Amino acid sequence: MNSEVRETSKQSKVIVGAILAIWGFLTILPFLWMFLSSFKTNAEISQMTQNFLPHHWTLQNYQNLFVSGNFGQYLKNTLIITACSFLGLFFNAMAGYGFAKFHFKGHNVLFLAVLSTMMIPGQVTMIPVYLILNQMKLTNTLLGIILPGLAGAFAIFLFRQFMSNISDSILEAARLDGASEWYIFWHIIIPISRPVLAVQGILTFIGGWNAFLWPLIVASDQKYYTLSVGLQLLQGQHTTDYGLQMAGSSFMVIPIIIIFLIFQKYILQGFNVQSDK
Structure with a gap:
């Protein structure tokens, strides 16, 4: 049996x-x-009968991408925005830690106010944020693209929910040993929060790498465009150059797949921890 x-x-x-x-x-x-x-010639892609593998492998599409497509500048801007987004990741972690472990007057009201912003579509706040940045002379700058994305209600909520389950006795023991709040945060909270940091980190990377609408609104100069905006511009300027478009699309997608494969274990562990909690 x-x-x-x-x-x-x-x-x-x-x-x-x-x-x-x-x-x-x-x-x-x-x-x-x-x-x-992306390694095929445009003539080969345009043929009626398609072959899965290229007959003649070529890197010309990627060369044209950086020479005529100006993707080098777009890549630089995207990397700067993505790196600064990771700085915002730690700001969100600090806010989540504050809501999880510090109880002050208006604590619950303030947290509900933060959560309520999740119900407001981003398109609704774009015009007010743009007007504020315009008054600060930050439109058409990388700083104007970066600042609004440094803090997010969902990230704060995610960190707060995870950190609420960290035992208070560990923190009290550290305080009795003379540890400062900064030491506790960087040397105790952050190492324990690695699973949720991995989850939020991959979401932050994807958000920064795929940034499109906000950079398109704020930046009027092409030297501040991101890869997503540059790819859309490329598709408009080279509508029949399919090889160039495939190269641009591949350049956008492949890094995200690589990052996911590298951090897959930590991401799944983070979601499992969230579900267990």
């Missing part, structure tokens, strides 16, 4: 594994075709 159960279980795992493998292949197939097409 037990052998039959094990055999049935094994067959079920094989079937499920086969289904997931097929589904995974179908999911990644468009991205794989896009990446391989």
Whole structure:
């Protein structure tokens, strides 16, 4: 009887594994075709009969991307915005720690006010924020693109929920030993919060890397455009150069896939911790 159960279980795992493998292949197939097409000539892509692998491999599309597409400047801007977004990640962690472990007058009201901003669509606040930045002479600057994204209600909520489950006895013991609040935050809270930092970190990277609408609104000069805005501009200027468009799209997608594969273990661990809590 037990052998039959094990055999049935094994067959079920094989079937499920086969289904997931097929589904995974179908999911990644468009991205794989896009990446391989970026190494094809435009004439080969435009043919009626398509080949999955390029007949003649070429890097000309990527060369044109940085020479005529100005993607070097767009990449620099995107990296600066993404790096500053990670600075905002620690600001959100500080706010979450404050809401989780410090109880002050109006604590709950202030936290509810922060949560209420999650119900307001970002499009509603764009015009007021733009007008404020315009008064501060920060429009058409990288600083104007970066500042509004440094703090986010969802990130604060995520950190607050995780840090609320950290034992107060650990913090009290550290205070009795003479540790300052800064020491406790950097040397106790942050190491314990690595799972949620991984989750929020990947979301921060994706948000900074894919920044499109806000940079498009704030920046009127192309030298402040991000990769997403540059890619849209590229598609408008080179509507028939499919190889160049494939190269630009691949350049946008591949880093996100690599980052996810590297931090996949920590991301899944972070979501598991959140669900367990």
